Amino acid sequence: MDVVLIEWLNLILRWLHVVAAMAWIGSSFYFIHLDLSLKPEAHLPKGTYGEAWQVHGGGFYHMVKYLVAPTRMPDHLTWFKWEAYTTWLSGFALMVVVYYLNPELFLIDRSVLDLEPQAAVVISFFALALTWLGYEGLCRSSLRSNQTTVALIGYVFLVALTYGFTHVFGGRGAFTHIGALVGTIMVANVFVVIIPNQKKIIDRLIAGQEPDPQWGAESKLRSVHNNYLTLPVVFLMIGNHYPLLFATRFNWLIVAIVLALGPVIRHFFNERHAGRKSPWWVWGVAAAGMIAILYLTNAGPRQGSAALPTPAPAFAAVEDIVISRCSMCHGPETAWPGIAAAPKGIFLNDEVSIRQHARLIDIVSVRSDAMPPGNITDMSADERAIIAAWLADGRK
Ligand code: HEC
Structure with a gap:
């Protein structure tokens, strides 16, 4: 396909993806907040769970939640589903444009695993589908009555999967995949459970029958899962633009920390919105996690680092490496x-441009091995060490 067309598709899909995700996450945060802040009041009609008053945009809102449903179907009903569906559809299309059309650059890293391009795409697609089925199986198993167990198993499952992805794909591809998987789980919760249950409830109401409260409870549970998964998924989607995160030795451990931190941070807000005592300890844990991540990003490239050559090499050696790689x-x-055209407008073809981008070269190909992508031009640990020594010696 034409390179310019692909570039535009990349831009338009990314725009749509970010906007849809904002709309989705926004409404999801809003409803979780609303749900937690509902207060049962004596004056409320039968069948209601609670009410909340809110002020926004020059007026007051009086929100009342019916559990499972009102006795009569309202004439107008607003659904919230296309935000989620659009996020997934645009995200998957973006995955095709960025990764599936160019597996050699961003999906495969031959120093991790020597995959054929088609094989990488097939593995990617089925990994997403199968792991989602695993989650769905867990949620429907007899374990579901104990949500702490479900959360723990889910966590271990995601970390194991992350470890697997970082040993099959390049770092950036691995980050995107674990993010895409969590995103898929979240959208599937809407598509497979929440909306169908809502439809069943409405059908019962129209037929003049009592809906099963279990349907509402199940939807609520999946919506809570989504709430806790939101922060990690956003981190992973942004993280795949940060070489020190995805292309360093402990990239999988960084993801493991983020998968734990996201829910912990959400917990702080959820407790507050429910009007309970704010769990301030959360910020201590979050800070410790971020410091651990900072420390781990310093561990160097995944292929390992070679000892720095002494005396430090002259610029000519660095120029040779950068020009050839x-x-x-x-x-x-x-x-x-x-x-x-030169990606991101970054030229690395003569002394001036190499010196100008020394800091970026350090990040993408010395402290990490994000560049060359998938180590496609076979840059060796010794070559990275030569650049490292030159940088450490004051770029002479
Ligand atoms: C096979 C082509 C290819 C080779 C070889 C390559 N790059 Fe890149 N480079 C890219 C692409 C594509 C991007 C844009 C990545 C993206 O979309 O985020 C990029 C982006 C970058 C960036 C910008 C990163 C950022 O965060 O914006 C830097 C810096 C960079 N490359 C440095 C290097 C260095 C140093 C080398 C050699 C050691 C190298 N590249 C080799 C294709 C290449």
Whole structure:
């Protein structure tokens, strides 16, 4: 496909994806807050769970929640589902444009696993589908009566999967996959459980029958799962743009910490919205987690680091390496199929441009191995060490 067309698809899909996700997460946070702040009041009609007063946009809102449903179907009903569906559809399309059309750059890393492009795409697709089925099985199993067990098993499952993904795909691909998987679980909760249950409830109401309260409870539970998964998924989606996160040795451990921190941080807000005592300890845990991540991002590239050469090499050695490993993409005439112009406008083809980008080179190819993508031009640990020594010696 035409490179310019792909570039535009990338932009438009990303825009749509971010906007849809904002709308979805926004409404999801809003409803969780609303649910937690509902107060049962004596004057409320039968069948209601509680009420809340809110002020916004120049007026007051009086919200009342009916459990499971009002006795009569209202004439107008607003549904919340297309925000979630659009987020998934645009996200999957973006996955196709960025990863499936270009598996060699962002999905495969031959130093991790020597995959054929088609194999990488097939593994990616089925991994998403199968792991979602695993989650669905867990939620429907007899364990579901104990949500703490479900949360713990879910956590271990996601960390194991992260470890697996980081040993099958390149770091960036792995981050996106675990994020995409969690996102898929969340959208599927809406598509497979929450909305169908809501429809069953409405059908019963129209037929003049009492709906099963279990349907409402099940939807509520899935919506709570989604609430706790939101922060990790957003971190992972942003994290795949940060080489020190995805292309360093303990990338999987960083994800494990984030998967734990996200729910802990949500807990703080959930407790507050429910009007309970704010669990301030959460911020201590969050700070400890972030410091641990900071420390782990310093562990160096995944292929390991070589000892720095002494004495520090002259610039000519660095220039040779960068020109032979980077300039076929980051040059005035890119020689790589599928890359129209120097990516991100970064040229690395002469002394001036290399010196100008020294800090970025340090991040993407010395402290991490994000570049060359998938180590496609076979940069060695010794070569990274030569650049590291030159940087440490004051870039002479
Ligand atoms: C096969 C082509 C290719 C090679 C070889 C390559 N890059 Fe890149 N580079 C890319 C692409 C594609 C991107 C844009 C990635 C993205 O979309 O985030 C990029 C982005 C970058 C960025 C910007 C990162 C950011 O955070 O915005 C830097 C810096 C960079 N490359 C440095 C290097 C260095 C240093 C080398 C050699 C060691 C190198 N690249 C080799 C394709 C390449």
